[in-house]
Amino acid sequence: MRTTDTWAAAILAQVVEAFEPWMSCDECFERSDQIVQALLDGEPAVPAGFRAHLAGCAACRDEVAALAALAAHDRGLDPTADEPIAQLIVD
Template sequence: MSQAHPPLSAQATRRLTRDTEPYLSCDDCFDQVDGYVEALLADPDHDLPAMRTHLAGCTACAEEARSLIMLVAEQDGLDPASAGRRLGAE
């Protein structure tokens, strides 16, 4: 007997069909996320297109970046809101 799967949400559909260029692997993202988070906290308009594209489509890496933003912001006495909004902009 086959089990019915719930339909994909609109958000899940967008993530599965989005343009992934410029491409960045999860391994490369992991290697660069610390510097990216520090740069976002210093300048919320900072942009690395490959990182932005990857974080918009990869929930695991995006969650890691959000966690780092909160951790570093608290540690350095910074407001994480604008950097966090930048991650959620895609």
């Protein structure tokens, strides 16, 4: 293996590690409503795989942000002022 191959493999390993445990878009979509509702109910623990997926997937992150904003609005809350929801949207 050439030095550049080793360097590329090391970078790839770091990038992949950032998104573990892995979650598919389908699984993220299936779980998003439950997780957003749990956050609104005061349960701030977001599964690591869900958070990692949102960090790497703009489409799912946008979907969850819209869902969180709608769910918060339905409860008369401001999603940007509610700390757990705001963190989920931003992170």
